[in-house]
Amino acid sequence: MNRALSVAWLAFVWVLLWGSFTLLTVVGGVLVGYVVTAVWRPGEMQGRLPVRPLALLRLVGFLARDIVVSSAAVSWQTLRFGPRTRGAVLELPLLSSSDRVVAIVAGAYSLSPGTLVLQIDLRESRWYIYVVGPRDPADVETARRAALGVQRRVLAAFGTPEEHRTARELEAR
Amino acid sequence: MILDIVSAALLLAGASQCLLGALGLVRLPSVLSRMQAATKPQTLGLFLILAGAALRVPLESAVTLLLVAVFQVITAPVIAQLVGRSAYNGGSVQPRLLVVDELAPRMPSEGPERPPG
Secondary structure, eight states, rough: OHHHHHHHHHHHHHHHHTTOHHHHEEEEEEEEHHHHHHHOOOOOOOOOOOOOOOHHHHHHHHHHHHHHHHHHHHHHHHHHTTTGEEEEEEEOOOOOOOOHHHHHHHHHHHHHHEEEEEEEETTTTTEEEEEEEOOSSSHHHHHHHHHHHHHHHHHHHHHHHHHHHHHHHHHOO | OHHHHHHHHHHHHHHHHHHHHHHHHHHSSSSSHHHHHHHHHHHHHHHHHHHHHTTTTOHHHHHHHHHHHHHHHHHHHHHHHHHHHHHHHOSSSSSSGGESSSGGGOOOOOTTOOOOO
């Protein structure tokens, strides 16, 4: 089942690469997908993720808005402070034990401008992220809250109900 | 006509984002902050330019442009983390530019080398 999905995805990318939707490119894509998944076995999956379409849609919308808002923020830092721009390295609780959810949150952090995952400590369940912009402890707390909000939104879409609840409690604190 | 105007607006907005990214590369002080400028406004700039271009080419080519955006989204975070981690471990992160560093106490053995003073 998972392999069929991988093959379908690879075939889709193949068709996009060719830029034409014909029988030849589709069949070629499926063939390439089968060969690739036969040579490189996809990693073990740890069961299905709970996916909530509405929360997922909200997450995508949030990320789309976030990339615009935070691009403007990074540009502002560049123009206003330039060489005197400062940053912070924050420690955040990692609330999910699923590798895939961790990967999605890390992607979300890295995609939104101004934040970057430096280190993931799975044993201690901690993230370490770099944030550009904070200049005093109050800014740091604002950034921390924003980062927790990103994690909360991902957990709303993919996390277990308990993880989502913990995330909300942490953010409200 | 309207399509041309929309397309031109998207291309110009994307180009100015890329310009701001380049400016950040010159003006920002550290590896980590420069990476923000190099990768993030750039991503938005690329999306805008792709959207602007997609309006002006045949549909089939526009779909290929979508692939460019997808690869940007799935590869940029991986590279960002690799470079960021190496920069931190290599000691390129200057403590005086950080308001707080909550990672430093956690890695006494392999933390960044602190320049004296």
